[in-house]
Amino acid sequence: MTHYFIIPGLGNSGPEHWQTYFEKTLPDAQRIQQKEWDAPDCQDWLEAIEAALQGYDLTQVVLIAHSLGCATIAHWAKRYGHTIKGALLVAPSDIEQPVYTFPSTGFTPIPLEPLGFKSIVVTSSNDEWVSLERARFFADHWGSAFINIGDAGHINAQSGYGEWKEGVEILERMG
Secondary structure, eight states, rough: OOOOEEOTTTTTOOOTTTTHHHHHHTTTTOOOOOOOOSSHHHHHHHHHHHHHHHHHHHHHGGEEEETHHHHHHHHHHHOOOOSEEEEEESSOOTTTTTOSSSBBSSOOOOOOOOOOSOOOEETTTTTTTTTTHHHHHHHHHHHHHEEOSSSSSSSGGGGGOSHHHHHHHGGGGOO
């Protein structure tokens, strides 16, 4: 049985966000809670993921990340080197760009090593937090499949992505 772990980005994902929809509808899905959502510390976020996965068969774990959660998974993969079933990486924020002015610690530089497990980067052609080119750059370096879903903003509740059935279909490609 696949175990799904939801990894939101900065500020967490609210009640209308597609991650909340996934959490409520996918079997055995749970959100990894962080100590600090608004001024995140990478070390704390990595330790929260590692603690949440304790006792699970990692070959049956799929991580579902949004925004800053995507860079967090890249850091987690680099630090711990675990092999998991896969990761869905949606709208990876490019926190190395000047537009990203939120307080955060330890997330840059974004790791560019292959993740070592199956992954899919889903992006939009008009995301204010990552250019299409940078999203493809991350996908190429991480060894991820790449999907551009068109003009979808940051693929969040504000962009109309609540009950995101197409996202579930993409997730099902993890097997």
